Amino acid sequence: IRIAVLISGNGSNLQAILDACQAGEINGEVVAVVSNKADVYGLTRAEEAGVPALVVAPQAGESREDYDARLDAELSQLNVDLVVLAGFMRILSEGFVNRFAGRMLNIHPSLLPKYTGLNTHQRALDAGDEEHGCSVHFVTPELDGGPVILQAKVPVFEGDDADDLAERVHTQEHRIYPLVVKWFAQGRLTMTDGKALFNGEVL
Ligand code: GRF
Numbered sequence: 089i090r091i092a093v094l095i096s097g098n099g100s101n102l103q104a105i106l107d108a109c110q111a112g113e114i115n116g117e118v119v120a121v122v123s124n125k126a127d128v129y130g131l132t133r134a135e136e137a138g139v140p141a142l143v144v145a146p147q148a149g150e151s152r153e154d155y156d157a158r159l160d161a162e163l164s165q166l167n168v169d170l171v172v173l174a175g176f177m178r179i180l181s182e183g184f185v186n187r188f189a190g191r192m193l194n195i196h197p198s199l200l201p202k203y204t205g206l207n208t209h210q211r212a213l214d215a216g217d218e219e220h221g222c223s224v225h226f227v228t229p230e231l232d233g234g235p236v237i238l239q240a241k242v243p244v245f246e247g248d249d250a251d252d253l254a255e256r257v258h259t260q261e262h263r264i265y266p267l268v269v270k271w272f273a274q275g276r277l278t279m280t281d282g283k284a285l286f287n288g289e290v291l
Contacts, residue, residue, distance in 0.1 A: 092168040094124075104262035197261070
């Protein structure tokens with residue numbers, strides 16, 4: 089399958105997916121890495137992997153719909169089967185999301201439905217949670233609200249700060265995201281009626 093990965097930053101999840109494709113774990117190819125920001129390290133990772141890297145930067149005064157239409161045009165031209173959001177820090181319009189329904193994944197650094205949005209690690213600490221983690225889900229128009237495919241848990245230790253937790257969660261992200269992309273490439277993952285299915289069974 090043809091995969092586009094959308095990023096805004098460091099791209100460590102992108103790297104995990106590139107590595108899994110390279111190793112033959114994922115039966116697919118990252119055909120483009122798209123960033124909404126120039127000069128982020130994820131773009132360098134793409135170049136080093138020999139993958140086309142492009143920046144689609146928002147223009148002054150541009151509406152969300154117009155930006156998303158430009159993004160859509162790029163992805164359509166590439167004949168993308170799967171859109172992987174990997175630290176892409178923009179909210180996508182309903183039209184865009186619906187166009188890629190069942191073909192767009194996101195990873196979120198919390199045990200959804202807990203802590204949608206930002207600052208998840210600090211929020212887990214503030215709540216006194218004993219466990220935290222990350223979730224891979226299909227993207228629906230509701231922010232971080234689509235059906236969950238796979239989660240990984242990590243313990244919260246006394247004295248942890250948000251950076252400690254982020255690092256522990258990242259290690260798990262790099263394990264579960266390539267795995268879910270692998271399943272998708274095998275045709276085992278679908279979204280029907282807002283539910284995620286694995287081999288046809290509701291998750
Ligand atoms: C990850 O923590 C992911 O869960 C969140 O953004 C971060 C991206 O990290 N959506 P990276 O750019 O993949 O290193």
